[in-house]
Amino acid sequence: MTKKIVLKPLALVFLSSLAGCTQLSQFTSVTDQPAANSTNKPLGTETTTLEPAKIEATTTVVEVDTDLPPEDVWEVIRAGLTLETHVDRRAVEQQIAFYSQHQSYLNRVATRATPFMYHIVRELEERELPTELALLPIVESAFDPFAYSHGRASGLWQFIPSTGTYFGLAQNWWYDGRRDPVAATDAALTYLAQLNRRFDGDWELAVASYNGGGGRVNSAVRRNREAGQETDFWSLDLPRETEGYVPKLLALAEIVANPEKYGVTLQPIPNEPYFVAVDPGYQLDISKAAELAGLEESAFRAMNAGYTKWATSPRSHQVVNVPVGVAEEFVQAVASLPENERIKFERYQIRDGDALSLIASRFNTQVDAIRAYNDLRGSSIRAGDYLLIPIPAAPLEYYRSSDWQRLARAQQRGGQSGAYRIDYRVERGDSLWELAREHGVNVSDIARWNNMAPNDPIRPGQELVMWQRTPVQANTRRVSYAVRQGDSLARIAQKFKVSVSDLRRWNSAVSGQKYIQPGQSLIIFVDTNNQS
Numbered sequence: 001m002t003k004k005i006v007l008k009p010l011a012l013v014f015l016s017s018l019a020g021c022t023q024l025s026q027f028t029s030v031t032d033q034p035a036a037n038s039t040n041k042p043l044g045t046e047t048t049t050l051e052p053a054k055i056e057a058t059t060t061v062v063e064v065d066t067d068l069p070p071e072d073v074w075e076v077i078r079a080g081l082t083l084e085t086h087v088d089r090r091a092v093e094q095q096i097a098f099y100s101q102h103q104s105y106l107n108r109v110a111t112r113a114t115p116f117m118y119h120i121v122r123e124l125e126e127r128e129l130p131t132e133l134a135l136l137p138i139v140e141s142a143f144d145p146f147a148y149s150h151g152r153a154s155g156l157w158q159f160i161p162s163t164g165t166y167f168g169l170a171q172n173w174w175y176d177g178r179r180d181p182v183a184a185t186d187a188a189l190t191y192l193a194q195l196n197r198r199f200d201g202d203w204e205l206a207v208a209s210y211n212g213g214g215g216r217v218n219s220a221v222r223r224n225r226e227a228g229q230e231t232d233f234w235s236l237d238l239p240r241e242t243e244g245y246v247p248k249l250l251a252l253a254e255i256v257a258n259p260e261k262y263g264v265t266l267q268p269i270p271n272e273p274y275f276v277a278v279d280p281g282y283q284l285d286i287s288k289a290a291e292l293a294g295l296e297e298s299a300f301r302a303m304n305a306g307y308t309k310w311a312t313s314p315r316s317h318q319v320v321n322v323p324v325g326v327a328e329e330f331v332q333a334v335a336s337l338p339e340n341e342r343i344k345f346e347r348y349q350i351r352d353g354d355a356l357s358l359i360a361s362r363f364n365t366q367v368d369a370i371r372a373y374n375d376l377r378g379s380s381i382r383a384g385d386y387l388l389i390p391i392p393a394a395p396l397e398y399y400r401s402s403d404w405q406r407l408a409r410a411q412q413r414g415g416q417s418g419a420y421r422i423d424y425r426v427e428r429g430d431s432l433w434e435l436a437r438e439h440g441v442n443v444s445d446i447a448r449w450n451n452m453a454p455n456d457p458i459r460p461g462q463e464l465v466m467w468q469r470t471p472v473q474a475n476t477r478r479v480s481y482a483v484r485q486g487d488s489l490a491r492i493a494q495k496f497k498v499s500v501s502d503l504r505r506w507n508s509a510v511s512g513q514k515y516i517q518p519g520q521s522l523i524i525f526v527d528t529n530n531q532s
Contacts, residue, residue, distance in 0.1 A: 069271060070271055072266075072269060072270070073270065074266045074268070074269060076121050076125075076131065076271055077256055079131075080121075080124070080131030081253055081257055082130045083250065083253060085250045085251070085257070086247075089247070091244065091247035092247045092250050092251050092254070095244075096262060098251075099251055099255055100264050103264060106264065106266070106267070107267050109142050110266065112142065113138075114270075114274065115274045115275060115302065116137075116145075116181050117134060117269050118270070118272060119181070119182065119185065119273070119274070120134045120137070123189055127189055127193060130203060132249060132250075132252075132253045133189070133192060133207075135256065136157070136188075136192075136207070137157060138252055139245065139249055139252070140156065140157055140158040141157070144156070145179050145302060146179065146302075146305055148453070150447070151453060151455075152456060153178075154176060154178040154179055155179040155181075156179075156181055156188075157178075157187070157188035159184060159187065159188070163191070164178045164187070167190060167191055168183075170316075172313070173308075173309065173372045174311070174314065175306050175307055175317040176306055177306055178306075179306045179308070180304075180305065181303070182277065195214055199217075199221075204232070204233035204234075204246055205217055207246050208233055208245060211241065211242045216238070216239070216242075217236070220236040220238055224237075233246055272324075273324050274323065274324065275303055275322055277319045277321050278319065278320055278321075278322055278331055278334065279318060280318060280320070281318070282318065282342065283311055283312050283318060283343055284311060284312045284318065284342075285310065285342070285392060286300065286307060286309075286312070287392070288337070288342075293330050295323075303322070303323075310366075311343055311392070314373070343390060344390075345388055345389065345390055345391065346363060346388075346391060347386055347387075348363075348386065350381050350382060350384060350385050350386070350387060353515045355517075356370055356376075357513075358517060359389065363389045363391050364391060364392060365392060369390050370387060373389075378461055420468060420525070421466075422467070422468060422505065422506055423465055423523070424466060425461060425462070426458045426459060426460055426461060426462040427460055430458060432454065432458060435464070439466050441466060441467070445466075445467075449464075449465050450465060479496070479523070479524045479525070479526055480523060481523075482519065483516050483518055483519060483522060484518060485518045487516060487518070489503050489504070489516060492524075497527070498524060502525075506522070506523050506525065507523055510522070
């Protein structure tokens with residue numbers, strides 16, 4: 001009797017005793033590559049609505065035979081491999097050698113993949129797609145949900161903004177669907193299936209198109225056909241990155257199929273759901289959600305990487321993923337969470353001399369959060385008007401995996417010995433190229449220091465960090481100046497014999513602001529020989 005490989009079903013989580021309208025749905029569901037020179041849609045589910053609690057749960061119905069399903073999801077992947085690996089081709093052979101010599105890298109990837117792999121494989125089997133595709137996030141992102149490339153691609157599946165939008169992945173201030181492991185997996189598999197149909201079932205061309213674009217691959221096929229040449233992947237003239245992309249996937253498939261042959265140990269990944277999706281029905285602070293799930297903020301956010309700030313979205317995209325083992329307790333906790341422990345808001349009347357940066361600092365929140373809640377495009381505010389201020393439950397420093405904390409660490413890492421930091425607020429008409437030329441650095445440097453891609457657009461009001469080498473003149477000194485009562489930018493500039501534009505360029509907090517406040521700290525680069 002041929003053994004039948006099936007995925008383990010998740011048992012029904014029955015929570016009819018809970019009150020409220022919380023929903024529980026079954027879903028299964030960080031970029032380093034080793035150095036080159038170093039050795040929403042569940043499978044077979046039925047949704048049951050429980051009255052009056054209005055709690056939804058799902059159960060997987062899977063046909064099984066007398067054999068038990070495998071304990072390790074690698075076995076499921078191995079059983080579903082269908083593509084020829086072309087191990088006789090040098091490009092694949094080189095990639096096999098590369099991966100097989102980096103056991104520690106494969107271990108790290110397996111650790112990162114553990115929360116997501118079951119869900120991905122399950123979706124592949126539901127759609128009857130090759131299980132090799134479950135290995136694609138290794139090539140794309142090393143299973144880092146926060147991965148961001150120089151080409152503006154983001155998440156496990158590395159969607160660029162336009163393609164993400166085309167496949168329904170929302171991208172706003174609170175949420176980036178490209179980083180949502182469930183939403184992005186659904187979009188990626190839909191995209192790959194479309195590409196496969198476009199190329200008449202040729203998975204090598206489909207995978208190449210996922211990397212290089214269907215139009216580019218189609219053009220290469222047409223050129224070869226018109227020249228009377230073969231039109232398979234190996235015969236096409238494609239960009240170097242794409243030519244190496246397919247061999248990487250095939251090499252990984254070969255190693256998964258024959259790990260002992262290549263001296264590789266595949267770190268086990270349980271063949272069972274790792275997390276479920278819970279909809280609290282309201283905007284939830286990430287720190288509070290992590291606390292209710294009994295997780296560190298970083299671990300919770302890795303499963304919920306789509307939320308880029310300190311909370312879920314105010315009006316949509318409020319579902320959070322939590323480990324299966326704590327799901328029932330989490331649902332009860334969010335349903336009964338007191339109002340005073342949920343996200344707080346303050347109705348604030350703007351005073352004379354206020355700036356968004358000062359208000360944000362006063363309430364332990366972000367300027368962009370205030371903008372988002374109050375539909376503000378710039379930094380202009382008017383005394384007497386009211387603002388709705390969202391207040392996080394924890395100090396901003398607590399949200400270490402949020403995008404602004406990741407940005408802050410990247411900006412600080414840019415500093416080198418003998419360099420000084422410039423905080424710059426982008427003005428209308430600025431471009432990265434012009435800023436790089438003005439400050440004597442490269443566009444790629446500015447992008448790296450600010451967690452950007454070189455071709456990312458910049459917007460007025462955006463704060464950038466740049467690092468410059470200390471001027472050759474030994475008499476130049478960096479001074480931190482505390483604004484005093486009665487000070488103005490013009491008076492301070494006159495005192496230190498610099499220009500007002502220099503003060504604004506060195507201090508993003510005052511760029512574009514008419515007033516400065518006592519107690520503010522300004523960075524000033526002064527020529528000591530020019531002081532009296």
